[in-house]
Amino acid sequence: xxxxxxxxxxxxxxRGQQVTLRCSPKSGHDTVSWYQQALGQxxxxxxxxxxxxxxxxxxxxxxxxxxxxxxxxxxLNVNALLLGDSALYLCASxxxxxxxEQYFGPGTRLTVT
Amino acid sequence: xxxxxQHPSTLSVQEGDSAVIKCTYSDSASNYFPWYKQExxxxxxxxxxxxxxxxxxxxxxxxxxxxxxxxxxxxxxxxTQPEDSAVYFCAARLTxxxxxxxxxxxxxxxxxx
Numbered sequence: 506x507x508x509x510x511x512x513x514x515x516x517x518x519x520r521g522q523q524v525t526l527r528c529s530p531k532s533g534h535d536t537v538s539w540y541q542q543a544l545g546q547x548x549x550x551x552x553x554x555x556x557x558x559x560x561x562x563x564x565x566x567x568x569x570x571x572x573x574x575x576x577x578x579x580x581l582n583v584n585a586l587l588l589g590d591s592a593l594y595l596c597a598s599x600x601x602x603x604x605x606e607q608y609f610g611p612g613t614r615l616t617v618t
Numbered sequence: 619x620x621x622x623x624q625h626p627s628t629l630s631v632q633e634g635d636s637a638v639i640k641c642t643y644s645d646s647a648s649n650y651f652p653w654y655k656q657e658x659x660x661x662x663x664x665x666x667x668x669x670x671x672x673x674x675x676x677x678x679x680x681x682x683x684x685x686x687x688x689x690x691x692x693x694x695x696x697x698t699q700p701e702d703s704a705v706y707f708c709a710a711r712l713t714x715x716x717x718x719x720x721x722x723x724x725x726x727x728x729x730x731x
Contacts, residue, residue, distance in 0.1 A: 553717060561718050608664060
């Protein structure tokens with residue numbers, strides 16, 4: 506039973522560039538949530554995808570966008586990167602409906618220079 | 619929106635002692651409270667959770683208690699072991715907000731020999 510996977514593991518980008526991060530949910534899960542975790546802080550909710558649509562969004566600018574594919578995998582795109590976007594980006598998968606448990610992937614460490 | 623406060627930020631206990639981490643939440647409509655353990659450089663791992671219709675839940679050496687009236691919940695770890703050393707995060711889910719979790723700021727637990 507495959508857990509949540511994310512790619513790439515690490516990424517270094519320059520200010521102003523664009524980045525795409527990828528996530529495959531746990532087998533059987535249909536919902537993907539993305540979180541940003543700055544160093545020494547708790548994860549902050551970016552948005553959630555269910556049935557290929559953004560279902561809910563946190564307090565993040567439009568530079569952050571996403572997509573969910575028919576196989577439930579998801580992408581997070583960040584445009585016009587800022588130094589402050591440097592963080593660990595975590596994907597969490599869950600089963601829609603009344604199951605609330607979320608399981609995290611290993612994350613992508615993004616460094617913006 | 620929901621706000622979660624977590625205390626203490628750091629906690630040092632001797633092996634075999636108990637550890638208690640406390641969280642408070644702001645919105646009485648929150649109905650699900652998970653706890654995650656995050657080791658250095660690793661993904662957050664769900665260790666225990668509780669729903670608002672339950673006052674206490676136990677799983678071997680860990681337990682969570684919920685006081686809905688006071689809007690606080692706590693993690694209790696008994697007979698601590700060195701492998702319990704990690705950062706622990708509490709979180710809360712607001713009813714009707716899909717699976718969005720609002721996290722506390724984390725507690726760094728150090729179990730010393």
